[in-house]
Amino acid sequence: MSVTVQRLDDGIAVLTIDAPPVNLYSLQLHADFDRALDEIVADLPRALLIRAEGRVVSGGVDVAQFHARKSKAETKALYDRMLELPTRIDELPVPTIFAAHALTLTWAFEVAVACDIILASEKAKFGLVERVIGLTPTMGGTQRLAARAGVGRAKEFVFTGDLYPAETMERWNVVNRVLPVEGFDEAVLSFVRSIAAGPTKAFGAAKDILRHFEAGGVPEANAHTTAIASELFDTADLQGGMESFLRDGPGKASFEGR
Incomplete structure (x- = not known):
């Protein structure tokens, strides 16, 4: 399973993405994510932490998933499926926190901005880099970024395809807090515990x-x-x-x- 759920004693659920080597989006990963969210919805926690294992949060998507489509109708069906994932997270009735410890590209960034709060380490970088294959983001990241940072910033982010450091994303009101690399996981969990203890x-x-x-x-x-x-x-x-x-x-x- 590339996505798993761990329950902590204080009402926290930790959803972990672990699809080596770089946590690429695939339909199989999406199916695993759906199963994990089904588990969350069936027994709602007091707070949900979404995080990833590995040297990056995600290196992007498996482009072969796009290239295998043979028509606009097939392509739209794939995009409709992809959009479901951040929408499900956005609709959860409990606080959702995304922890970005390192590079967070495309689908993972779109999941991050569907969460209520984003915590990033000082070395984290973010990007919507779909321009490299001639595509625009399809999982709601453009509009959710605009809701946080403004339309002008969203256009810059998508048009350039650049990688933006956590400090910049905090200044843009996209990342809520930038935390030191040392002790990042512990600081994230402490923050999530403080939210989970609330009403x-x-x-x-x-x-x-x-x-x-x-x-x-x-x-x-x-x-x-x-x-x-x-x-x-x-x-x-x-x-x-x-x-x-x-x-x-x-x-x-x-x-x-x-």
Whole structure:
């Protein structure tokens, strides 16, 4: 299996990509990813960490997958299939964090920007390099990059096909945090634990509100905010959090993700 799921005791699920030598996208890897996501959806964690093994996060795609298509219809069917993967991740109702320890190209970058938060090591680099075969990105990376960094930056990123360091991507508001290479995995897990310890249902509500914002701006989000937030009334975390606040003051509540 090129994609596996490990469950940690604190409600964290760790999804690991491991398809040596450079974690290229293939239909088999996608099928393994789907099975891993099925496992995640069947038993939702309080936070999902997506990471990769190897010297790079991914060196890109298996171009033979594209070249084997013999018509536009076959090609579109492949692209439709590819787009499903980041869409599934984007739709998860729990916090999703992507850890980029090194070079992160094409499909892996498109998965990264479908996650809620991207953590990168100081040596990580990112690129959408489809221009080298005369293609444009097909897995939503262009538009998700534009949502984070702006249309002008997305055009530059796609048109140049250059590799951009983590520091630049943080400045563009694509990467959330750049962490030292030394101790990167430990720092990532510490961050994910801090998210997993929070009110998971409330985080899911925030994601829903922001989806409406992305679809129609502040007015669209405002039209749905109160309905989404009021659904939290019956959650144990909200009721317990309010009781803890009134009894013990702020910052003392413990959340269970329910």
